[in-house]
Amino acid sequence: GAVVSQHPSRVICKSGTSVKIECRSLDFQATTMFWYRQFPKQSLMLMATSNEGSKATYEQGVEKDKFLINHASLTLSTLTVTSAHPEDSSFYICSAYRDTTYEQYFGPGTRLTVT
């Protein structure tokens, strides 16, 4: 099956710093990737849709200047949390959409802790 990786799996950073999370589709090309946020014991909340070669589409209430998304290639999307604050601590999950199977494949997630 298709594999999507995320790096890092865990990151701890200080308040005010920026953190970059990578999402890679390892064995297929993805023109569309999605970034989700999951709070403890809650569902996944779609943050934004990442489009290769164009600007990301953000969901209502998500600050585009705080959560920078770059989809530089057909296998890589990055999410940068800028000027992180403790309330940004969460589990961030990406998924890659495979056109040939019309299916999303999920990464393992990244646990961000802002101290």
Next chain:
Amino acid sequence: AQRVTQPEKLLSVFKGAPVELKCNYSYSGSPELFWYVQYSRQRLQLLLRHISRESIKGFTADLNKGETSFHLKKPFAQEEDSAMYYCALSGFRSGGYQKVTFGTGTKLQVIP
């Protein structure tokens, strides 16, 4: 707007008992419905989708447009079915790519 409702946060059943995880949706167009499963310490993975009309690991789900439901069923629960289950709906928007909305999830606990 698209919305997915899973009314039960936790469902506990005994091994061998039937399972039904409820899911209702709201969508103005013709949706595509999915069930995703997340086993402990594993990533989210697709369990089944309504267009496939297949049974995976003994689970089935039928789309009922009249009741706007897509309940997940299994006749005999097994311990390895214990996991978090998410119902999801896909709707199209301009650009052609799919936006997926997830329900809040139901934790299935199968008691030995």
